[in-house]
Amino acid sequence: MNASESDATQVTVTNRRAPFPAGFMRTISEGWAERPELVPPRREQADYAAARRAAVSAAFPGKRLVVPAGDAMVRSNDTDYPFRAHSAFSHLTGWASDSEPGSMLVFEPGEGGHEITLYFRERADRHTSEFYSDASIGEFWIGPRPALAGVAAELGIDTAHIDEFRAGADDLVVGTDAELTQFVSELRFVKDEYEIAQMRLAVDVTARGFDDIVAELPSAIAHRRGERIVEGVFHARARADGNEVGYATIAASGPHACYLHWTRNDGVVAPGDLILIDAGVEVDSLYTADITRTLPVNGTFSPMQRRIYDTVLEAADAAFAVAKPGVRFRAVHEAAMEVIAARTAEWGLLPVTAQEALDADNGGQHRRYMVHGTSHHLGIDVHDCAQARREMYYDGEIQPGMIFTIEPGLYFQVDDLTVPEEYRGIGVRIEDDILMTADGPVNLSSAIPRTADEVEAWVQGR
Secondary structure, three states: OOHHHHOOOOOOOEOOOOEOOHHHHHHOOOOOOOOOOOOOOOOOOHHHHHHHHHHHHHHOOOOOEEEEOOOOOEEEOOEEOOOOOOHHHHHHHOOOOOOOOOOEEEEEEEOOEEEEEEEEOOOOOOOOOHHHHOOOOOHHHHOOOOOHHHHHHHHOOEEEEHHHOOOOOOOEEOOOOHHHHHHHHHOOOOOOHHHHHHHHHHHHHHHHHHHHHHHOHHHHHHOOOHHHHHHHHHHHHHHHHOOEEOOOOEEEEHHHHHOOOOOOOOOOOOOOOEEEEEEOEEOOOOOEOOEEEEEEOOOOOOHHHHHHHHHHHHHHHHHHHHOOOOOEOHHHHHHHHHHHHHHHHHOOOOOOOHHHHOOOOOOOHHHHHOOOOOOOEOOOOOOOOOOOOOOOOOOOEOOOOOEEEEOOEEEEOOOOOOOOHHHOOEEEEOEEEEEEEOOEEEEOOOOOOOOHHHHHHHHHOO
């Protein structure tokens, strides 16, 4: 059957300028080589994803569960943002940067557990109009799409066309059902061997991205929007060796370093200032690093900059020292806060003593200079496990296999009249990615210079 027989009389597809002429419609489905039906090898992550699905199935006996990948989001008119599947969908399928928008993972209850099927749109048949005319799914526009049989082989899961998917009134759906959303979030607290390897890879690529930034600091200094140069250099590394950046890069120079989520990145990078860079590479598996370093642009910390930097490093090291299996997760933050309170009181910046500032009910004065938390879980989301219960997250115990950040900081806003002028406009954060093992914490990002002396040598040696 050719295009003129199948749909030329039914479909009047046009592009922006003119309808397709009759000759095109008669010949478009002819003259194509046969597609080889290759069976790809099973992916490394398939068995791990199967174990995760088994845990979900056991937790919800007799319930029909739906885990959507999500749809592409419009950026402007007919231009979409790059698609990234919902983290729970990717975690449970093992389908990552190459997953298809609109896919659904469905747990169908049955005897002895669930029948699990991955639904998505099969690649376009060359005898249909979508092959050449649909800019969102047509092969002429976006390239070949995956085949049902191929994905089934790679992921070790049954597949079916999305047209066969049906929604049920009693479905539990990730994103709308609180209990299911909470469970799949908490399932990610402890990472398996595959996830840990992917996190190590993400950190390694991120480290190369930081080296790239240091090497290109002269270019950033020379440009009127040097922060954008820093951002662009890191993004190039993320795209070359990974999938994307895991979140919007913060390249905050001078007073901008005091804004915790500065992502406009449109300022100058001036010698004599510090530049705070918070960046992470998301690798193809969608696991991301999250690392911050604060650099003296000219290669040398001023005495005040070094004082603040060394205090933040002291807080980070104190937090690392208390992190052990069985310790409450919030203890990591509390250890960092003890250092921040002690030093800001010592410098005469607090109206109370350090001990009073640490009082749970009436204290907190030191938090003016560090309003964020010290740690968060990390993995397939930069703020992983975010839908977990508080008693499982902040009040939960650290376990081997958990990966989390340690990221204290000090930020003295340029117009903060509570501090002497020499403090104002200085912001410092040091952030590392920590893997907990049975023997204690491992700093995955320790190879990236951390101490003031190491950072100076790093920048000066570019």
